[in-house]
Amino acid sequence: MRVFKCALRVMRAHLIFPLVYIVGLSFMGLFMAMSFSFGQADEQFQPARGEYAVVDRDASAVSQGMIDALSAVGDKVEVADDRRAFQDAVAKGAVDYLLVVPEGYGDAFAAAAREGTDAPSLDVVFSYYSAEGAYLDEAVGSYLSAVRTILAAHPTATLEEAVDDALDAVGHTAQTTILTTDAGMTEADRFLFYLQWSTYTLFAGITVCIGVLTATMGRTDVRRRSLTSPLPFISYNLQMGLACLVVTAFAWLWTFAIGAIAFPQAMTSMTVAGVTWCALSMFAFCLIPLAIGFLLGQLSASITVSNAVGNICGMVISFLGGAWVPLDIMSPAVLQVAQLMPGYWYNKACGLAAHLNSVPTLDAIVPILQSMGVLLLFTAVVLVIALLVARMRTQTSTAGGNAAAHTAL
Numbered sequence: 001m002r003v004f005k006c007a008l009r010v011m012r013a014h015l016i017f018p019l020v021y022i023v024g025l026s027f028m029g030l031f032m033a034m035s036f037s038f039g040q041a042d043e044q045f046q047p048a049r050g051e052y053a054v055v056d057r058d059a060s061a062v063s064q065g066m067i068d069a070l071s072a073v074g075d076k077v078e079v080a081d082d083r084r085a086f087q088d089a090v091a092k093g094a095v096d097y098l099l100v101v102p103e104g105y106g107d108a109f110a111a112a113a114r115e116g117t118d119a120p121s122l123d124v125v126f127s128y129y130s131a132e133g134a135y136l137d138e139a140v141g142s143y144l145s146a147v148r149t150i151l152a153a154h155p156t157a158t159l160e161e162a163v164d165d166a167l168d169a170v171g172h173t174a175q176t177t178i179l180t181t182d183a184g185m186t187e188a189d190r191f192l193f194y195l196q197w198s199t200y201t202l203f204a205g206i207t208v209c210i211g212v213l214t215a216t217m218g219r220t221d222v223r224r225r226s227l228t229s230p231l232p233f234i235s236y237n238l239q240m241g242l243a244c245l246v247v248t249a250f251a252w253l254w255t256f257a258i259g260a261i262a263f264p265q266a267m268t269s270m271t272v273a274g275v276t277w278c279a280l281s282m283f284a285f286c287l288i289p290l291a292i293g294f295l296l297g298q299l300s301a302s303i304t305v306s307n308a309v310g311n312i313c314g315m316v317i318s319f320l321g322g323a324w325v326p327l328d329i330m331s332p333a334v335l336q337v338a339q340l341m342p343g344y345w346y347n348k349a350c351g352l353a354a355h356l357n358s359v360p361t362l363d364a365i366v367p368i369l370q371s372m373g374v375l376l377l378f379t380a381v382v383l384v385i386a387l388l389v390a391r392m393r394t395q396t397s398t399a400g401g402n403a404a405a406h407t408a409l
Contacts, residue, residue: 003217003236007243010216017212021205021310022251029201030262033194050096050132053079053089060106062147065163066099069143069170074136090125097136098125109144110159113151119144142170188274191266192354194259195278196323199285199343203314206251206289207296210244211306214297248290252283273360277353277368284375285346289314291382298389317343342378345371 011018052074056063070076079089079098089095100123108120122140126133146166150157157165217240256279260267267275289310296306318324320334321343327335338344349371356364 001239003239004243007213007217007240008246011209011213011243011247014209014212014216017208018205018247018250021208022201022254025201025205026198026255026258029194029197030258032197033190034262047073048132048135050074050136051077051094052097052099052136053077053095055079055081055086055098055100057081057103058101058105061160061163062106062109062144063101065143065147065167066101066140068167069139070097070099070136072171073139074132086125096126096132099123099140106159109147110151110162113148114155116152119148139170143167146170187263187265188269188354191259191263191270192350194263195256195282195350195354196321196347197318198255198259198282199321199323199346200314200318201255202251202282202286203289203317203343204310206248206286207293207310207314208303208306209247209251210290210293211296211301211310212303213244213247214240214294215300215302215306218297218300244290244294248286252279252286256282270354271356271358271360273358274353274356277356277365278350281346281349281353281368281372281375284349284372284379285342287379288342288375288382291379291386295382295386295389298386317341320344321347323347342375345374349375 050073052070053076054063054067054070056067067076074097077089077095079085079095086098086100090098102120102123105120105122111117112119124137124140126137143166146169147162150162150165151159154162260275270278292309292313293306296309301309320338320341322338323343327338327344330338349368352364352368352371
């Protein structure tokens with residue numbers, strides 16, 4: 001078992017990779033899963049209200065209507081008619097929206113509305129602290145637009161009548177209702193989200209670790225010494241395969257175990273069969289980055305290349321698998337592409353397994369087996385390609401061209 005022990009020492013020399021990718025990213029997944037609230041809302045919807053100030057130098061019906069429109073969506077704050085007071089109110093966050101109505105604005109606005117010319121401008125300042133200022137400005141804009149439309153449509157209407165009709169029009173609000181589902185989100189769904197997010201952790205971590213391990217052990221000088229040693233070729237490959245499986249098993253057990261420890265309520269609410277099939281589905285998915293890491297090693301990929309492949313492919317597979325954005329809101333074209341990725345089938349298997357009954361029927365298990373079968377097919381295809389590359393390398397004189405290999409341990 002010298003090759004096996006040597007491979008583990010190589011992995012220990014590159015311990016930073018499992019610590020960052022497997023241990024570190026798994027904790028990130030835990031924090032993200034814990035931060036989500038899956039409970040139903042128990043309060044009525046309340047729209048946000050901003051704080052506004054109006055300096056009315058016009059005292060017309062139009063300016064008074066602006067104040068009434070703002071009072072419906074915000075809370076008034078008194079600000080003195082002074083430039084320094086304006087600056088302090090906005091800079092210190094005392095108001096979200098400051099409106100200054102110049103003298104003669106009402107008559108000028110009414111004349112512009114009847115003649116179809118541009119309306120006079122207002123002095124408006126938004127707060128940079130929040131979006132409430134834009135919301136309040138939208139309320140003023142809606143009111144002025146309604147007044148302009150009424151004056152243009154009814155030339156004989158007085159300004160006071162137009163203002164009253166405009167306030168009545170903008171005063172209508174949409175009714176909101178909180179929709180509740182028959183099956184609320186549970187702690188099992190929180191654990192399921194963690195399993196789905198772990199596609200990135202597992203893919204990136206295992207791909208990088210196996211890629212670094214196989215590339216190090218497959219360097220030219222190391223490979224030549226192994227081929228000239230009395231160790232049988234089959235034994236060498238078996239020991240290397242066992243070392244890769246140990247690394248993969250560590251990533252699988254660690255990721256699943258801390259999830260089970262962090263979400264004990266999910267473990268108690270799920271059946272034994274559900275937890276078991278979730279774990280088996282995760283292991284089937286772990287074999288895919290194992291095969292890809294082995295392929296990278298046969299291609300003599302550098303550590304930089306292994307990191308790039310693990311991260312980029314991991315993010316793509318996680319996204320298209322529905323780990324970051326639900327597939328239900330994606331277009332049919334994206335959904336068709338997602339079905340070509342292993343993350344989709346892994347998340348589907350975990351979703352089905354998490355809701356198994358205590359005594360699952362064959363009809364409930366078959367879809368899980370089908371999804372796992374697709375994952376194993378992905379693994380088999382990549383492994384065949386990797387073995388073909390390895391066979392081609394043994395037939396070359398340089399076996400990858402890494403004659404200047406540095407010391408691995």
